[in-house]
Structures are given as C-alpha cells and as structure tokens.
Amino acid sequence: MTVGLLPLCSVLLIQVYCSLVRPILEFASPVWAALPTCLVQLVEGVQKSALRIILPDCSYESALVSCGLPTLLARRDEACRRFISNIKESGFLSHLLPQPTNVVHGYGLRSGFSRSEYRIVRTDRLSNFVTHSYNRD
Numbered sequence: 790m791t792v793g794l795l796p797l798c799s800v801l802l803i804q805v806y807c808s809l810v811r812p813i814l815e816f817a818s819p820v821w822a823a824l825p826t827c828l829v830q831l832v833e834g835v836q837k838s839a840l841r842i843i844l845p846d847c848s849y850e851s852a853l854v855s856c857g858l859p860t861l862l863a864r865r866d867e868a869c870r871r872f873i874s875n876i877k878e879s880g881f882l883s884h885l886l887p888q889p890t891n892v893v894h895g896y897g898l899r900s901g902f903s904r905s906e907y908r909i910v911r912t913d914r915l916s917n918f919v920t921h922s923y924n925r926d
Contacts, residue, residue, distance in 0.1 A: 802843045803856050810839060811861075818865045819872040833861050 814835055840852040876882045
C-alpha cells in the first residue's frame with residue numbers, strides 16, 4: 790500500500806521521526822542557534838541518518854523533497870525569526886533586544902538627518918546570537 794509516492798511504512802516512519810526525534814533536536818533552538826558550522830552539520834547529520842533509514846535509495850536532498858521536510862537549519866532559522874517577532878510584539882522581553890541609539894552631532898550630516906546606530910558588537914559569537922542577527926530583519 791502506498792500513500793502518494795511513498796510506501797505506507799515510510800510515511801509512518803516519517804511521522805515517528807517528526808513527532809519523537811525532531812522535537813528533541815529543535816528543543817530551545819533560538820538559544821543555541823548560533824552554532825559553529827561543524828555542530829550544525831552534526832545536528833543535521835541526525836536527520837540525514839533518519840532519512841537514510843527511511844528512504845535508503847534516495848540522496849538527502851531528494852529525500853527531503855519527497856518527504857516534504859525542510860532542513861533543520863531552515864526550521865531553526867524560522868524558529869528564531871518567530872522568537873524575535875514574538876518578543877517585539879509582546880513587549881515583555883523587548884528590553885533584551887539591542888535598541889538603536891540616536892546619534893546627535895553638533896554638525897549636520899550629509900543627508901541632513903540624524904541617524905540611529907546599534908551598539909557595536911565586538912565578537913562574532915555575540916553578533917551571531919539570535920537577538921542580534923535576527924533583530925535587523
């Protein structure tokens with residue numbers, strides 16, 4: 790028996806993966822979203838292994854397409870965007886976001902307008918942190 794193009798057992802295994810394994814991989818992902826590339830690949834490797842078990846004859850990319858799953862990186866990116874959007878809308882935690890400061894000079898700027906600047910971030914780790922990297926969107 791098949792559902793769409795996939796056999797029924799594959800569909801059930803995808804549902805088991807999506808309901809039991811993937812939530813563990815994505816737990817609190819906005820907190821640890823600024824992972825180094827080697828750790829991103831390690832986390833993504835769990836999904837690759839699961840899809841290799843479910844669809845052994847497919848490459849990772851074709852398995853994602855046939856199962857209708859996004860990469861974990863794309864899901865983590867979307868979760869971070871939702872997290873920042875919820876912070877901005879609720880106002881409760883908005884003090885955690887970097888706020889622009891008005892730079893006032895005693896002289897006129899070329900454009901004639903005052904400008905806003907975000908606090909200067911001196912490390913890559915902080916600049917990649919969720920409150921900095923997703924707040925500018």
